[in-house]
Amino acid sequence: MKKLSFLLMALVMVVMTSCSSGIDTKKCNELLNKDYQTLSTSDMEYLADQYDILVTEISQASDPAAWFEANSDKEELFTNFAGFAVYCQSVDVPSSVQKKMESVMKKMKSVM
Secondary structure (H helix, E strand, O other), X not given: OHXXXXXXXXXXXXXXXXXXXXOOHHHHHHHHOOOHHHOOHHHHHHHHHHHHHHHHHHHHOOOHHHHXXXXXXXXXXXXXXHHHXXXXXXXXXXXXXXXXHHHHHHHHHHHO
C-alpha cells in the first residue's frame, strides 16, 4: 500500500510540474532568435500559441511585477516575443497567426 501511495504521489507531482506551464522557453527562444522571414507557418503559429500562454499566465497573476521576479527565465522570453509581435504587425503573416496575435495583444493591453 505504501508503494502505491508513493507512486500516486509521484505521478501527481509529475503532472503538476508538466501542467504548470506549457511554455517551452528553450524552443521559443531558438525560434525567436531566427530571422522571422525564415519561420514556417507552423513555427509562427506555435510562437503565437506560446505567447498566448505566457500572457495568460501573467494576466492571472495578482501582481505581474512579482510574477516577473519569480519567473526571471520567462522575462527574457517576454522581451523576445515583443519583437515577434512587432514583426507580425508590420508584414503579411498567415491569417491564423495574425488572428492569434491580435487576440494576444488585446489580452496584453488588459494586463498592462
